[in-house]
Amino acid sequence: MTGFWLPVATLWWRDLLRFWREKARVLGYVGSPLLFWLLIGSGFGNLAFFFPGALVLTVMFSAVFSTMSLIEDRREGFLLSMLVSPAPRSSMVLGKILGSTTLAWIQGAIFLCFLPATGYAPGAAGVLQAVAVIFLIAFLFTALGFAIAWQMDSTQGFHAIMNLALFPLWLVSGSLFPMASAHGWVRWLMRLNPVTYAVSALRQSFERQAAAATPAFSTSLIVTACCAAALFAASTAFAVRKSARSFA
Amino acid sequence: MVSVESLVLKYGARTALDRVSFEVREREIFGVLGPNGGGKSTLFKVLSTMLEPTAGWARVAGFDVERQAAGVRPRIGVVFQSQSLDRKLTVEENLRAQGHLYGLRGAALADRMEEVVGRLGLADRRKELVEALSGGLRRRVEIAKGLLHRPAVLLMDEPSTGLDPGARRELWRYIDELRRTQGITVLLTTHLLDEADRCDRLALLHEGRLVAAGSPAELKARIGGDVVVLEVADPAEMQQKLEARLGVRAAARNGSLRVEIGNGHRFITEVVEAFPGAIQSVALHKPTLEDVFLDETGAAL
Numbered sequence: 450m451t452g453f454w455l456p457v458a459t460l461w462w463r464d465l466l467r468f469w470r471e472k473a474r475v476l477g478y479v480g481s482p483l484l485f486w487l488l489i490g491s492g493f494g495n496l497a498f499f500f501p502g503a504l505v506l507t508v509m510f511s512a513v514f515s516t517m518s519l520i521e522d523r524r525e526g527f528l529l530s531m532l533v534s535p536a537p538r539s540s541m542v543l544g545k546i547l548g549s550t551t552l553a554w555i556q557g558a559i560f561l562c563f564l565p566a567t568g569y570a571p572g573a574a575g576v577l578q579a580v581a582v583i584f585l586i587a588f589l590f591t592a593l594g595f596a597i598a599w600q601m602d603s604t605q606g607f608h609a610i611m612n613l614a615l616f617p618l619w620l621v622s623g624s625l626f627p628m629a630s631a632h633g634w635v636r637w638l639m640r641l642n643p644v645t646y647a648v649s650a651l652r653q654s655f656e657r658q659a660a661a662a663t664p665a666f667s668t669s670l671i672v673t674a675c676c677a678a679a680l681f682a683a684s685t686a687f688a689v690r691k692s693a694r695s696f697a
Numbered sequence: 698m699v700s701v702e703s704l705v706l707k708y709g710a711r712t713a714l715d716r717v718s719f720e721v722r723e724r725e726i727f728g729v730l731g732p733n734g735g736g737k738s739t740l741f742k743v744l745s746t747m748l749e750p751t752a753g754w755a756r757v758a759g760f761d762v763e764r765q766a767a768g769v770r771p772r773i774g775v776v777f778q779s780q781s782l783d784r785k786l787t788v789e790e791n792l793r794a795q796g797h798l799y800g801l802r803g804a805a806l807a808d809r810m811e812e813v814v815g816r817l818g819l820a821d822r823r824k825e826l827v828e829a830l831s832g833g834l835r836r837r838v839e840i841a842k843g844l845l846h847r848p849a850v851l852l853m854d855e856p857s858t859g860l861d862p863g864a865r866r867e868l869w870r871y872i873d874e875l876r877r878t879q880g881i882t883v884l885l886t887t888h889l890l891d892e893a894d895r896c897d898r899l900a901l902l903h904e905g906r907l908v909a910a911g912s913p914a915e916l917k918a919r920i921g922g923d924v925v926v927l928e929v930a931d932p933a934e935m936q937q938k939l940e941a942r943l944g945v946r947a948a949a950r951n952g953s954l955r956v957e958i959g960n961g962h963r964f965i966t967e968v969v970e971a972f973p974g975a976i977q978s979v980a981l982h983k984p985t986l987e988d989v990f991l992d993e994t995g996a997a998l
Contacts, residue, residue, distance in 0.1 A: 467785045
């Protein structure tokens with residue numbers, strides 16, 4: 450067992466340590482969604498509605514961009530020493546993903562501190578539930594980031610892909626407008642979009658009642674968890690597959 | 698400790714290793730010598746389980762690198778040519794992470810860290826961030842990392858890269874000591890002649906083929922005697938004359954003639970007397986590994 454968990458723990462700890470030494474990053478990922486939320490929310494006079502979406506955006510940014518460390522690890526050579534070590538590949542993947550997940554989770558939790566400003570009053574149980582849901586969302590986006598970062602050599606390319614894929618997914622996730630108000634094909638897009646379920650799970654941790662035409666909390670949670678598990682499995686499969694290019 | 702048999706590695710259509718075979722004995726310091734692009738790094742990657750052979754096989758410490766990589770990995774220490782340290786962490790943190798990847802922990806890990814750090818003269822640097830260290834020190838940390846788990850075989854890719862001569866001597870003193878005190882087997886790749894000269898045995902790799910193998914002395918003895926280099930105005934003409942009048946075969950290279958001959962002194966006297974005024978300079982040396990390489994491949998290192 451130590452052969453599996455010790456590497457997981459050490460890689461997780463390493464990401465936290467590195468992050469702690471570059472504290473400016475914390476502000477970056479929390480800062481811009483916060484500003485975004487305050488401007489949009491105040492503009493529409495509805496801070497509460499935009500809160501879950503902005504929180505998901507924070508988690509998404511920080512989760513995906515901390516997985517960029519994988520590309521740095523490859524470039525700086527640290528990845529090589531992981532790959533020739535006897536540590537199982539799956540423990541390596543889990544350690545890296547948990548590291549980035551934790552960082553994104555912490556930043557999500559920081560954002561959660563602004564909850565009182567929204568007027569939501571979910572009580573202690575609701576907040577705890579939100580904290581758990583944020584962890585799941587962080588894991589989802591980290592696993593996605595890992596699966597993509599594994600294929601990439603440059604952080605610029607990674608940026609481009611993530612901007613191209615992630616931001617639109619977020620736009621049609623129920624963060625900016627509710628599913629009930631969406632028309633035709635956009636509503637279908639929202640229904641197919643995994644991020645919708647993540648936002649919905651978080652929103653329903655704050656609100657008792659599910660809004661019209663949104664998936665139930667249990668459905669949201671299950672879909673989010675399944676997507677996270679599938680992406681983790683894909684990441685592990687990529688890392689286990691032996692290829693010359695992972696050592697280029 | 699290391700056996701390589703008919704090893705072939707292809708990157709698509711390009712053959713990086715072409716039926717390479719050799720054997721490294723226990724406690725040996727074995728060098729793979731060749732120019733950059735000759736296949737050394739590819740060989741290193743196969744032996745450290747990073748690349749799977751296209752054909753043939755390689756065994757390290759008794760395990761097949763392809764089918765028993767899990768048996769090979771705990772037994773090898775790998776020192777990469779490129780850096781493999783986390784610059785944002787301290788020396789100690791890097792070593793601890795490495796230890797954990799190899800299943801070392803607690804007091805056992807602390808003992809090992811103490812030892813490698815002491816041996817490599819890093820004791821007073823352990824709290825420093827890697828990014829603050831000089832190139833020579835970083836390389837020492839790399840080696841410390843490779844030795845942490847007491848590997849049976851140490852694999853090093855161009856270990857002297859980026860080291861000044863002092864640091865290079867230090868590194869070699871340490872390699873010798875490791876072999877003496879711990880009975881470790883070392884396989885290293887290099888394109889440096891002085892480094893190759895310090896190995897017990899060598900494999901010469903050129904364009905993916907193993908062109909010669911043996912101890913540096915054996916390899917040089919193949920040439921026998923001396924090497925004489927003549928600078929002349931017209932190498933091609935002199936080459937013919939040498940063959941016709943003295944029965945000596947010379948190789949033309951870069952405007953000079955290279956002659957391998959049993960008794961260099963006598964040959965020099967002969968040649969200078971036979972062709973007065975035609976020779977601009979004469980140099981004599983004992984065969985070097987460079988000569989061996991030239992001889993076997995027709996190419997310079």
